[in-house]
């Protein structure tokens with residue numbers, strides 16, 4: 001499996017933008033943001049409000065959005081005639097020459113919006129929503145925010161690697177999965193933390209993509225990873241050993257050509 005970086009890279013933040021708009025309209029009965037700047041690393045949205053939200057309200061926005069993210073609500077797409085859509089979504093932002101059939105993107109019953117962008121499959125793929133700062137001036141509340149997303153972090157590492165744009169999410173198993181290793185699978189949070197801990201002293205940045213385990217006298221973990229070592233980028237195998245007492249040690253890091 002190879003990931004299409006350009007397509008997936010902005011879908012978490014863009015879907016989070018839908019959630020922010022929906023939350024703002026629910027809490028403040030204001031229009032969706034008409035001036036938004038959404039990038040992978042940092043985003044800002046402007047809302048027309050009578051007054052600046054209180055610190056408690058700002059926290060509530062963040063909490064509410066993260067609740068919806070945790071619920072793993074499916075993001076679905078349907079097509080409907082403009083006349084019908086006007087009862088479902090706010091069409092005031094729509095350009096006049098928009099087609100008669102609209103693409104309506106729904107996030108469960110939380111949000112519906114006419115949109116042609118790329119979205120995540122369900123809200124849990126967004127990551128964590130975080131408000132960075134905000135200010136209020138002349139009836140416009142500007143909020144700066146980001147999402148913290150494992151996949152996005154990975155993309156940022158890869159996106160500055162001109163000679164290797166694509167991340168190989170699944171390792172070449174036939175050459176490496178000999179022995180009693182399990183199939184490679186997505187690492188759990190604990191396994192990601194384990195890799196971070198054990199490779200902490202390494203010069204290079206290592207991002208785990210998948211992991212398999214092998215029962216020995218203890219347990220071997222074999223992680224398939226992206227690494228960034230100065231100007232050198234690529235994939236590598238990281239093997240970590242857990243002994244019967246539960247102590248972890250780094251066995252090897254092998255860069256893959």
Ligand SMILES: [Zn+2]
Pocket residue numbers: 014015018105115116117118119
């Ligand atoms: Zn959208």
